[in-house]
Amino acid sequence: MNIALPAGPLTGTVKIPASKSQAHRLLICAALGETPVTLSCDGLSKDITATAHCLRALGAAVETEDDRILRLTPGRTDAPCVLPCGESGSTLRFLLPVAAALGAEATFHMEGRLPQRPLAPLDAEMERHGVTLRRHGDTLTVSGQLRSGDYALPGNVSSQYISGLLMALPLLRGDSTLTVTGEVESAAYIAMTEDALRLAGIRFQKDGWTYRIPGGQTFALPHELSVEGDWSNAAFFLCAGALSEKGVTVTGLNNNSSQGDRAIVDILRAFGAAVTQTDHSVTVTAAPLHGITIDAAAIPDLIPVLSVVAACGAGETNIVNAARLRLKESDRLATTAALLRSLGGSVEEHPDSLTIHGAALTGGTVDACNDHRIAMAAAVAASRCPVTVVGSECVSKSYPRFWEDYAALKGETL
Incomplete structure (x- = not known):
């Protein structure tokens, strides 16, 4: 047009x-919890909707009302699932490690330029920790169980890789570290993820750009939230x-x-x-x-x-x-x-x-x-x-x- x-x-x-960046993070934290969360989100963009669709595919129930209210009830699926990311880089890069932490066999479907946008070195770190990634054109399939351990990512490629792992590692059985190396770009987006994790009751220690993240944690957001x-x-x-x-x-x-x-x-x-x-x-x-x-x-x-x-x-x-x-x-x-x-x-x-x-x-x-x-x-x-x-x-x-x-x-x- x-x-x-x-x-x-x-x-x-x-x-x-509403902030697209904050909505992605709160939706994912809500889906990883154990109790329903109502999220007031004024204006559901395609990217936010993509994250909601993907969380449904992973087993959560997501209801919308008046294009501004999201009610999310956590859930899991054991069946192979397809996650429609649309063109949302945040959706793909956040949920790829989260799906692996859940042990899901998940196929991510990508549109537009998203298949051409980089995933390295996040993909290599995930494969190093027990995950198999298979790429076929506009789809990417993840299988296997992400293992706890020591992770490292450069800070100048994409903060979304770092945010994705920060949301995934608390779900693992063992403790993990994540070290961000070199110059860190888009540090404010990482800070947004830290804020969401704290709001969900997730514990971590940060020493410079090294995170120490205990495993076996449970996400617990407040029951009602508004996206700024x-x-x-x-x-x-x-x-x-x-x-x-x-x-x-x-x-x-x-x-x-x-x-x-x-x-x-x-x-x-x-x-x-x-x-x-x-x-x-x-x-x-x-x-x-x-x-x-x-x-x-x-x-x-x-x-x-x-x-x-x-x-x-x-x-x-x-x-x-x-x-x-x-x-x-x-x-x-x-x-x-x-x-x-x-x-x-x-x-x-x-x-x-x-x-x-x-x-x-x-x-x-x-x-x-x-x-x-x-x-x-x-x-x-x-x-x-x-x-x-x-x-x-x-x-x-x-x-x-x-x-x-x-x-x-x-x-x-x-």
């Missing part, structure tokens, strides 16, 4: 949907506020959240935007914007929309340490550069960085390349120039009601 967006700023207030607002999705409208004289307010946020993309507030301030905060909201208003340097290592999901802000400001912005963007739903370094060029922007693409020169965007057509964050970043660019987004439906991966919220802030029907 294509959407034509006329040029013009957004203004007003929007309540952001999603900072990754809030970033799109906060960036739109930086291009709006009247500004945009985003509500439903936890300003003390461990979500790493909360860094959007400080980055927009660094650009020169006017930012004010309350306990549960952020307002961003336009001010003269200037170029800055952005380290993408911990915030890869913010780079497409921050690139739009950079293109609308003055001077040069350098986005560095961004090689991992090439392994997302699209090659996000390439598709972000293509987005800006399609709209008349000036950008230089390097193997692990972008250099963006601020200039007036003139408008054009952007192919979202089935990447939700490219589609939403293109919509923000329409604050300054007319934009046609090709493949706009891909936003359902993380923010199904994005276009409705966007239209409300634009003051028109799309």
